[in-house]
Amino acid sequence: MTLYFKHRDIVTPGDLLARGRFRVGANVVKVGEDGYYATVLGSFEVQNGVLSVRALRGPYMPRKGDRVIGMVVDISMGSWSVDIRSPYEATLPAGRFPVRINPVLDDIRKYLKVGDYVYAEIAEFDRFRAPVLDATASREFGPIKQGVVVAIEPTRVPRVIGRNGSMIKLLNKELNANIVVAQNGYVWVRANDSTTINRAVRIVKMIEAEAHTQGLTSRVEEMLKTLKSPSAQPSVSGEEGNGGSV
Amino acid sequence: MCLSESIVLITQDGVRLDGRRIDELRPVKMQVGVLKNCSGSAYIEQGKTKILVAVQGPREAHPKHIALPGRAILRTRYHMAPFSTDERKSPAPSRREVELSKVIREALEPALFLEEYPKTVIDVFIEVLQADAGTRSAGITAASIALAEAGIPMRDLVTAVAVGKVGGKVVLDLNEAEDEHGEADMPIAMMPSLNKITLLQLNGRLTRQELEEGVNLVKKGIKELYSLQKQALRARFSGAQVEV
Structure with missing residues (x-):
């Protein structure tokens, strides 16, 4: 059980963090029997035997339940395409907009245009499906009109x-x-x-x-x-x- | 072999044209985070070789059909600027550049956790601004720190340097003259912490002993370059300590 770095040291990918028996947290891999290596540039964290690295930079990976702000980049019949600054483009279906919209009778452009910001929650996301937004869960959600x-x-x-x-x-x-x-x-x-x-x-x-x-x-x-x-x-x-x- | 008698690349007591010993690297400078409009970037100078690297992504793959369901695709473009060589180089990608792009991609790929970003693409642009031998290895060294700066998870940095045979001696980090008039050139890329080789090419002839000698020399050079890479990455966030 040896630690080669102190808590909160800056580590780079490939740095051998520790040898022994630890648990693997974020941005750490175990190589071989007992070697633990950092996979990103960040600050090293040790807590209750869990080794992890807090990245200093990196892309945003959507997680279900995250509250995000996105910019509308495209509009289709019943949904908006929203850029949430992640590698994956999100969609906000008209049915998940805070106001009741009937996409058949209503033009959804009235509520959000291309370039508008919208505050919403990630309702669904996994490795197979692009993120789906939901703007109904909180009263704070919806188009950003001021500020x-x-x-x-x-x-x-x-x-x-x-x-x-x-x-x-x-x-x-x-x-x-x-x-x-x-x-x-x-x-x-x-x-x-x-x-x-x-x-x-x-x-x-x-x-x-x-x-x-x-x-x-x-x-x-x-x-x-x-x-x-x-x-x-x-x-x-x-x-x-x-x-x-x- | 075809070494012209008039050029002495290395003296009897092992001093090279530019004054280096056989196991010395050229002066190296690395910097990370030099460009604003990309996910990660790096600049490297190794002797007279100067290279700028930009990383974009992971971002959605277009056209959609090129995306892979289980992992990100890595695209690399090795390109030499028209002004990077003695004689103007046509800016169109040459056969050599296409090949080097592939070779560099294959040297970087084993280090990256591409499966963390399925259906996306990561672009690596390697622009050679001034070429003086060793551009593929310097390109790999710089590309790996640019990828690290972009926050893309990887097993280890990739570090590369060449060895060659000049005047019958195995020497580290060839420069242009040694590359052109020497007997052999062998670029090697490694993941230093994991002690794994991701690229090994050989142009020319080496005996078994010379090859082993060369690999050992490369390991020494890579160790130095590796610590410079880490320094460059740390310098990006100087003030080192983190508090939460």
Whole structure:
């Protein structure tokens, strides 16, 4: 039972993490009798004998039950095709839209056009079937009509949410905004004025950039303080086209 | 063999044209995350060889019928820029480039967990900006860190370097002159941690002993390159420690 790395060290694919008897968690493979190797670039985690690596970057893999934000890319008779930033394109059937639609009599374009963002849940997904969205399960689901949607790296999502949602709660309370972080790395920011939205976007971007560092919460608090001070500088637009206002 | 008498590629005491010893690599520089509009990217300089690699995907395979139900397909394109060589190279893919694309794909494939992304495609674009021998091996070395930066799961990085026979001696990491006037050239790619060879080609003739000597020399070179690859990947996220 030997560990070759410390908890939270950065490891690269092919790094021998440990030898002995452990359990295999995410992004770890066992090779031979007792060798455990990392398969992605990320931070090493050991917990109760389970070895895993938290990826620093990577594609978003849909999971049933995930709440995601997607952009409508195509419309067919009874459903929308939605880009959820994963290798697989999702569909949102008209029957799973929060409003009752009769696709035979109604033009579903009235509810969602190409380019619109929609917030929904992944209802079905497996290796054989493309993801199916459902926008009826919660009242929050449906077309995004106000606020701003920005894109962040999907692997950084847990950090922006914080443990049990602590980070997002802090931001919402301090900024008086309503920020929704979707599992696929889209962040939806709503607030009463554009200054607040800009501040929220800047902080979210900062958290994304520094997601892998320590002492993030205190730095976020500090940034909140400077942003809220009366001499706060006018905000910069730092969206670089990877999101869009709605 | 056809070594012209006027060129001395290696002196009696084992010093090469560019001043290296027989077991020395050319100076190597690697960087990861150099491009914005792709999933992963890398840049490598090995001596005068300069290569840029971009990775796209996994993304949906188009046209649909090329998709495989059980795994992702890996597509590689090895391409030399028209300005990468002495004489202008036609930008159209040559016979050699098509072959190298295939060979590189087969060197990278064993390392990747392609079955994690069924029905998708992963594209690897290898652009040779300046060619000075060893482009396929440098391309593989760079492609594997670009794939790692894209977050695609893999058993190990793939690292490659060539050995050759020059003036009767087995030497590591040939440069252009040695490649052209030497007696043999043998590029090898490995998964270093797993000690597995994924590519071995030989152009020229080597005795059994020379081949073994060459493989050992390659292992030494690959060890150095492997640690540089890891350094490059770690540097992408410097500040190293992670907290949750």
